[in-house]
Amino acid sequence: MFDLIDGLLPSGVHALTTQELVQMFCFNPHRLDLYSEGLRPIVRELSEKNIKDLFIDGSFVEQAKLYPNDIDAFFEISLQGFRAAFPENTFNDWHRGAKRDFNVDIFVCLMGVPGPIEDGKKFQTEQEYWHFKFGHTREMKPKGMVRLTAIDIIQTEAAHD
Secondary structure (H helix, E strand, O other): OOOOEOOEOOOEEEEOOHHHHHHHHOOOHHHHHHHHHHHHHHHHHHHHOOOOEEEEEOHHHOOOOOOOOOEEEEEEEEHHHHHHHOHHHOHHHHHHHHHHHHOEEEEEEEEOOOOOEEOOEEOOOHHHHHHHHHOEOOOOOEOEEEEEEHHHHHHHHHHHO
């Protein structure tokens, strides 16, 4: 694996297996519960919607906060895929349920869609925006994020059943 710098992942996207994520960040019962009772069910739901990768950020993938409130995440998807996965504008309700019931604050990154302007910075695409937002602390210090693949979680569960 790699060393954390001041409790933060090195800048960039780090593909971790489920086992690596649990080893690094589920070091107390609260964190393990956030993962097993929160993130795992959300990943299963997303997998059923053909969403395969999840980018995880926030205090859950930092070691400075022992008891994070939630897990912050986003997934990348085309506009057509998004409409198929969340027909009739159902994403907002699904998002609220994920936050309320599973403590996962999850956002969508629409691929190929122009990005917003935030704090005077123009982002060319939503992908650039979300990678920038999850790639920096609130103080704008660069940090890394975790990419987790749904199939890895599902295969790990199957091996333990």
